[in-house]
Amino acid sequence: RRVRLLGDCLLCAAFLSYEGAFSWDFRNEMVYQTWVQDVQERGIPLSQPFKLENLLTDEVEISRWGSEGLPPDELSVQNGILTTRGSRFPMCIDPQQQALNWIKKKEENNNLKVHKVSSFNDPDFLKCLEMAIKYGFPFLFQDVDEYIDPVIDNVLEKNVKGAEGRQVVTLGDKEVDYDPNFKLYLNTKLANPKYTPSVFGKAMVINYTVTLKGLEDQLLSVLMGFEKKELEEQRERLIQETSSNKKLLKNLGDSLLRELATSTGNMLDNTELINTLEETKSKASEVSLKLQLAEKTAMDIDKLRDGYRPAAKRGAILFFALTEMALVNSMYQYSLASYLEVFDFSLQKSQPEIVLHKRLDNIINTLTYSVYNYGCTGLFERHKLLFSFNMTIKIEQAEERVPQDEEVELLLNILVHYSDQRHIQQEAPFPMKYKDNLSDFQKLLLLRCFRVDRVYRAVTDYVSATMGENFDSIHEQSTPFSPIVFILSPGSDPASDLMKLAERSGFGGSKFKFLAMGQGQEKAVSWGQWLLLQNCHLLVKWLKELEKALERITKPNPNFRLWVTTNPIKDFPIGILQKSLKVVTEPPNGLKLNMRATYSKISNESLTACPHPEFRSLVFVLAFFHAVVQERRKYGKMGWNVPYDFTHDQGDSNIPWGSLKYLIGEVMYGGRAIDSFDRRILTFITHSFILLFITDEIESMPLANTPEVMGLHSNTEIKYYTQCFLLIGLYTLSHVSGESGGSISRDEYISQVAQDIQNKLPKLFDMDVIRKKFGADISPTSVVLLQELERFNKLVVRMQHSLAELQRVRRESRGQ
Numbered sequence: 001r002r003v004r005l006l007g008d009c010l011l012c013a014a015f016l017s018y019e020g021a022f023s024w025d026f027r028n029e030m031v032y033q034t035w036v037q038d039v040q041e042r043g044i045p046l047s048q049p050f051k052l053e054n055l056l057t058d059e060v061e062i063s064r065w066g067s068e069g070l071p072p073d074e075l076s077v078q079n080g081i082l083t084t085r086g087s088r089f090p091m092c093i094d095p096q097q098q099a100l101n102w103i104k105k106k107e108e109n110n111n112l113k114v115h116k117v118s119s120f121n122d123p124d125f126l127k128c129l130e131m132a133i134k135y136g137f138p139f140l141f142q143d144v145d146e147y148i149d150p151v152i153d154n155v156l157e158k159n160v161k162g163a164e165g166r167q168v169v170t171l172g173d174k175e176v177d178y179d180p181n182f183k184l185y186l187n188t189k190l191a192n193p194k195y196t197p198s199v200f201g202k203a204m205v206i207n208y209t210v211t212l213k214g215l216e217d218q219l220l221s222v223l224m225g226f227e228k229k230e231l232e233e234q235r236e237r238l239i240q241e242t243s244s245n246k247k248l249l250k251n252l253g254d255s256l257l258r259e260l261a262t263s264t265g266n267m268l269d270n271t272e273l274i275n276t277l278e279e280t281k282s283k284a285s286e287v288s289l290k291l292q293l294a295e296k297t298a299m300d301i302d303k304l305r306d307g308y309r310p311a312a313k314r315g316a317i318l319f320f321a322l323t324e325m326a327l328v329n330s331m332y333q334y335s336l337a338s339y340l341e342v343f344d345f346s347l348q349k350s351q352p353e354i355v356l357h358k359r360l361d362n363i364i365n366t367l368t369y370s371v372y373n374y375g376c377t378g379l380f381e382r383h384k385l386l387f388s389f390n391m392t393i394k395i396e397q398a399e400e401r402v403p404q405d406e407e408v409e410l411l412l413n414i415l416v417h418y419s420d421q422r423h424i425q426q427e428a429p430f431p432m433k434y435k436d437n438l439s440d441f442q443k444l445l446l447l448r449c450f451r452v453d454r455v456y457r458a459v460t461d462y463v464s465a466t467m468g469e470n471f472d473s474i475h476e477q478s479t480p481f482s483p484i485v486f487i488l489s490p491g492s493d494p495a496s497d498l499m500k501l502a503e504r505s506g507f508g509g510s511k512f513k514f515l516a517m518g519q520g521q522e523k524a525v526s527w528g529q530w531l532l533l534q535n536c537h538l539l540v541k542w543l544k545e546l547e548k549a550l551e552r553i554t555k556p557n558p559n560f561r562l563w564v565t566t567n568p569i570k571d572f573p574i575g576i577l578q579k580s581l582k583v584v585t586e587p588p589n590g591l592k593l594n595m596r597a598t599y600s601k602i603s604n605e606s607l608t609a610c611p612h613p614e615f616r617s618l619v620f621v622l623a624f625f626h627a628v629v630q631e632r633r634k635y636g637k638m639g640w641n642v643p644y645d646f647t648h649d650q651g652d653s654n655i656p657w658g659s660l661k662y663l664i665g666e667v668m669y670g671g672r673a674i675d676s677f678d679r680r681i682l683t684f685i686t687h688s689f690i691l692l693f694i695t696d697e698i699e700s701m702p703l704a705n706t707p708e709v710m711g712l713h714s715n716t717e718i719k720y721y722t723q724c725f726l727l728i729g730l731y732t733l734s735h736v737s738g739e740s741g742g743s744i745s746r747d748e749y750i751s752q753v754a755q756d757i758q759n760k761l762p763k764l765f766d767m768d769v770i771r772k773k774f775g776a777d778i779s780p781t782s783v784v785l786l787q788e789l790e791r792f793n794k795l796v797v798r799m800q801h802s803l804a805e806l807q808r809v810r811r812e813s814r815g816q
Helices: 005-020 024-041 054-056 059-067 072-085 098-106 126-136 150-156 196-200 212-227 229-262 271-306 308-327 336-349 355-376 381-398 406-417 441-449 454-465 495-504 540-551 576-580 591-600 602-611 616-638 655-673 676-691 714-722 727-734 746-758 767-774 780-813
Strands: 090-094 113-116 138-140 167-172 172-178 183-187 204-207 486-487 512-515 530-534 561-566 581-585
Touching: 005 024, 005 054, 005 072, 005 172, 024 072, 054 072, 059 072, 059 229, 072 090, 072 098, 072 204, 090 098, 090 113, 098 138, 098 183, 126 138, 126 167, 126 172, 150 167, 212 229, 212 308, 212 336, 229 271, 308 336, 308 355, 308 381, 336 355, 336 576, 336 780, 355 381, 355 581, 441 454, 495 530, 540 767, 591 616, 602 616, 616 676, 616 714, 767 780
Parallel strands: 090 183, 090 204, 113 138, 138 183, 486 561, 486 581, 512 530, 530 561
Antiparallel strands: 167 172
C-alpha cells in the first residue's frame, strides 16, 4: 500500500485543489475516468479500485457528519471532505441551504459566530470577525452575494505573519492576533454565482447543489418520519449508536497500538500490558458484536424504507422540475425548506390506506397535484404549460416511458418516408401506421418536425392525457414565516382583492396595514396582523433589510401574514423569493378561464341587485367582450397594433344601447386605444356583442379557442404557435445539467451541432475566376455583387475558425 500511496495522494491532492466548484457528474468523470486512466497509462502505482473516501476520510467521520445533518450520498461526502480537508477556507454554493445547516450543527459546540450578511456594508461585521480570529472561534458569512469585500482578502488567503508563539493577520488597517483554531465559512444561496478568478484562488469554492439521489434520501426520511415515526426514530438512534461505536472501536485500536509502541522489555512479563490487551480485546469484541447487530437491523429497516421510496423519488423529481423554472424567469426561486412544507402538507392531505401500494398512489397523486398548484400560483400564464410539460416529461423519463434514444431512430424513419415529397399537406394524416404505432410522446416529435404550429396544443393534450385534467385550481397556502409575494403584470393591482379577503377573514380595519414603497415611507410597520408592502421593486436596497428581518423571526403570531407586491426584477433578493409563496396576478389564458376569473369577483348580491331582466345578460356580454380584447393581445401585432392594458371595474325600463356602446367601446376600452384601426375594431366588436344575449354557462365553453371568436383569421394562430415561447423554454430547460438526462451530454450535443454546421459551410468563391468572367466592363451592380461575395467569403472564414475553436475547446475541456 505504501507504493500505491504515490498515485493515491496525487489524485487526492488534485481533487482537493481543483474539483470543488464542479457538479457531481463532472467530478465523477474527471476523477474516476480521465485522471485515473491517465495515471494508469503513465505507470504510476494506484490502488484498485481507487476511492477518494478511503484516503481522505473514514466511516467514523462520515457517520458523524450524517448525525450532524450532512446527507449520506457520495457528493455530500465529497463536499464534507473538501470543507474539512481543504487548505483554503470554504465558499459554499448552497442554494438549498444544506451546507449552512450542517455547518451550524457541526460547529454549534465551538461557539459559532454567525454573521448574516447580504453585503459587506454592515458596520459591525469587522468587529465580530476580529473577535473570532483572535479567540479561535468559527465564523460564518451567510447569504454572501457575488461581491466579496477585499478587506477580508488577507484572512481568506491566510496571510499570517509571525512565529508560532504569536501570529497576526492584517484585517483592514490593523493587525489582529491570529488563533490557529480559527475557521471561516462563506455561504451563498446563489445557484450559479459569477465570481472573479481571484475568488477561486483565495477560497475553496464548493458546489453543494443537491443531487436527485441525495434529495430522494432526504425526502424518504421525511416520509418515514410521517408514516413510520417509531421506525425512523429507531433508525436515527441506530445511526448515532453506530457512529459512537465505530469511534470507540477506532479509539480502542489506537490505544492498543500506543500501548504496544511504548512498552519496554519482554511483553510476556508485562502483566499490566497483558491485562490491558485482554480488556481492550473484550471491549472490541463487544463493540464489534453491537456493530454487527446494528448492521443487520439497519438492513431490515432499509428494506422497509425502500417500500416507500417511489413516493420520495417522485418528490425529488418534482422539486427539480420546480427549481429549473428559475432559468426561465429569475423570480421563480424556490428553496428546499419551502418545498418541504408542500411535501409535508401533501402527506397530511393524502387519503390514508392500509395497503402500501394504494397509500403510495394516494401520496404520489396528492403530491403531484399540490406541487403543480404550488408552482402555478407563482408562474405567469405563458409559462404554466411549459412547467406542466417539463414536469410530465421528467416523470415519464423516471418511469422509463420516454427514452431519449428513440428520438433519432424515429426521426430517421419519418424523414425517409417524406424524402421524395416537396411539401406536407395542411391536414396530412400520420404516415403509414404511425398513428396507431407511435406513443403520445413520439407523436409530439413528429409534429415538432413538420407542424411546429400544432406543438402547443399537442403538448396540452399530452399533459392532460398523461397527468389528468385535475390542474385547474390554484391552491393558496401560507405561514407566518413565509411572505406572500404578488408578482405583478401590466394593469394588475391585487390590493383591492386583498382588502376584501382581509375583511372576509376578520383582518380588516386596524388589523390590516399597508405601505406603498416609493411614497417616501421606507420603514415598514413591524407590528400588526396583516402587512402589505406595495411596489417593492422601487426600493430594492431596502429589501435586503427586509430579508434580514424575516430571518430573525422565530416566534411570530400565528395570524401574522406579510404580503408583498413587486414587478418581476432580476435584483429581487433570492432569500425572500425562495421562502415565499409566489402569486402571479394576470389575466388567465383562454376565454373560459378569463370569464371564470371575472365572475369569481362578482357576488350573487351584485348580480341580483339590479331588477332589470337584461342586466345579467349584459354583465355576461361585458365579461365576454373583456375576455376577447384580453385574448387578442397574445397575437401581438395581429391582435392589436399597440399593446394595451385593458382592465374593467363594474334602472330605467329602456336599455340605453347607444350609451352602453359608447361607454364600453369608446370610453372604457377605446379610451386606451391610441391607434385608429384598433379603436375601430373595438367599436365593431362592442356593437356585435352588445346585441347578443348569451345564456350558455361559462363552464360549457372550451378551454382552447380559435382565432375566429376574437374576430381574427384562422391563420393567425399559425404564426402565434410557431413563434411560441414553449419551444424556447424547452430548449432552455433541456440543457440543464442533471441526472435525468439521456445518452448524450450537453457538451456532446454542442460539438455535434458545431460539426454539423461546419460540414454544411459552402466553399469559398474564387474571386479571381469571377472577376475574369466579368472582364473589364463591370457594371455598378456587378461591383456590388463582388463586394458582397468578398464579405461572404470573410463570413465563411470567420465561421470556420469559430467552429474549429469551439470544438478544440470542448476537446481540451474533456481531456481529449
